[in-house]
Amino acid sequence: MKQILVIEDNKEVRENTAEILELANYTVWSAPNGKIGVELALKNKPDLIICDIMMPELDGYGVLHLLSRNSETSSIPFIFLTAKTEMKDFRKGMEMGADDYITKPFDDVQLLSAVELRFKKVDTLKANFASGAAGLNTFIGNAASAANLQLTSQDREVVSFKKKQMVYTEGKRPYVVYYVVSGKIKTYKVNEFGKELITSIHTTGDFIGYTTVLEEAIYSDSAEVLEDAELMSIPKADFLQLINTDPQVSKMFIKMLAKNVLENEEKLMAIAYHSLRKKVAMGILQVLEKFRITADNKAELDISRQNLSQVIGIATESLIRTLSDFKAEKLIDIKEGKIVVLEEDKLKNLLY
Structure with a gap:
């Protein structure tokens, strides 16, 4: 069941909006101002947010700004609910990342159509995106x-x-x-x-x-x-x-x-900040994610020493010396020029 957060300071509008959505089988959370709305959004991660613009504590623009900066809420579709009809207000909201507007007063058909259209668009974008x-x-x-x-x-x-x-x-x-x-x-x-x-x-x-x-x-x-x-x-x-x-x-x-x-x-x-050994360890692991080949449960890295040193940003000679140290410590092995990572966790947690 889709979950919707309604943020509206007018009690009558808030309750009517929630009732219409609940009758359409949506789960609804309600907030009387922007501050509480942001808290509910961060806590519940709704599928859609419907938010008034002019509110105490924190207005709708502030709500959108805060949620768009949070990675967990930035992709939630956002619809403004407003009595304002001036073009500058529409433009400001859309420039900030709002997905749609519903202008008050509205009826149940207008509200549900806007919500269904938004969910349909999200589902279309998410569908069938294979690699x-x-x-x-x-x-x-x-x-x-x-x-x-x-x-x-x-x-x-x-x-x-x-x-x-x-x-x-x-x-x-x-x-x-x-x-x-x-x-x-x-x-x-x-x-x-x-x-x-x-x-x-x-x-x-x-x-x-x-x-x-x-x-x-x-x-x-x-x-x-x-x-x-x-x-x-x-x-x-x-x-x-x-x-x-x-x-x-x-x-x-x-x-x-x-x-x-x-x-x-x-x-x-x-x-900028890590020691030579830590830089090399992180560089190996970073490139390993791009080159990963599994054979007998071993992770192998097939890249020239010159290219690897250029990835890490160090001299090739420094890389070769550090690889020799890692091999002696049995963190890696070298086979036919390939770097075989033996202790991935130890490289990841290298202290110095």
Whole structure:
């Protein structure tokens, strides 16, 4: 049963709204002001929030702002309930991420239609999104249909790339966002002394180049194939439509992209603050998630020492010395050039 939170300071409107929704077999929580509404939203994680704008304690804009900043509530569909009809108020709410408006006074048909439409859109976006090219195409198609978007193409092209082939180069302008269907891609920067630093390694399910598209900038790094790959290209115009046009579609897409951002933040923290041994341990584990091959319950990492040192941001010689130490401590083994992780938990919890 779907759960809805109603936040409304007018007791009569609040109770009438809750009664209509309960008669339609929804579970309803009610809050008389924005402050209590935020507390209930964080506690119960409803499937939909219907919220008045003008309220004591905390207004509707404040409620939306606070909940949109919390990862556990940011993707909950949000409908404003308001007597205000000025365009500037509609525009402000939509710019903040509201999904819809219901203008007071309203009847039961208007309320239930808005709620059902919102749930239908969410279900459409969540349905059938398997991994891989077919799954992404399904998601994009469903998203375009739900938000009435006119995309430039119905099916995104999947292109094959060979090892060491360039996907894009620093200084060029982007025309697509890439989705990794298979294979491995490294993105890297080269400093004024010609030293290369790998900023990330991407594998199946990752998106590449989207920040440059969002910023309307040129590429600040280059992308090269580490292992034969297939990439789906999403036209820039389509990607921007999906991100910018509909709040719910935008939330779903941003959720897919979020893991890449978190990985990069963790990597920057490691480079800045950790010891050499800790950096190498974290680098091995981070890359292992991209390269994981299980054989006899062992995790193997097939990457050149140069590339691994560039991922971690240290000299190749320092990496080789640390790997030798780890091998002597039986944390890893080296077989035919591959790094075999023997003690994953010990690497993860390395103190220094």
